[in-house]
Amino acid sequence: MFNKVLLAGLLMLTFSEAEDSFSSERLIGIEVGYASAETQTTSRSSSKKDVEVGFRIGAQNDDWRTTLVGNIAKSNDHKYQKAMITFDKFVWQSLYEKDNIVFKPYIGGHIGWIKHTVDETTENGMLYGAEVGLVWNVLDEIDFDLGYRYSVTNLDSLDSLDAVTMGVNYIY
16 A cells, blocks of 8 residues: 555656646657566566567656556456656757658666566565667657666566567657
């Protein structure tokens, strides 16, 4: 219960501060990724590879991006749901700029909540980790995002998650 209250408080604080700092660009988007989950049970250790899908909503300026991300993945005996806050720092603004197409590499971190179900057993817990990627801004309103995200959990049955994600964001 304390984890959920802490996460809700962090969300409210983040987005109330983000309104002042990031009022020029808000974004909403979708993402799809190829994820690998390192699971631990009492009898075995295994790695599950799944496709995860999700959404994102947030705000950004020339230097920073803050987003609320939700993802789900499901296979035969294994599924998870994640809700995270991500903080990304754009390393430089224009690695290459031509015809108003801008590349922005980033590095960042995330913290959030995860619900993991394996073999009819469900656990809830926290996750945190790091991410790197590249944003390709093709129009003033649209950008593409290619990234890698690594997460560690405090669950007994799930050690870590990593995912290569592709996303499309609408900037308004």
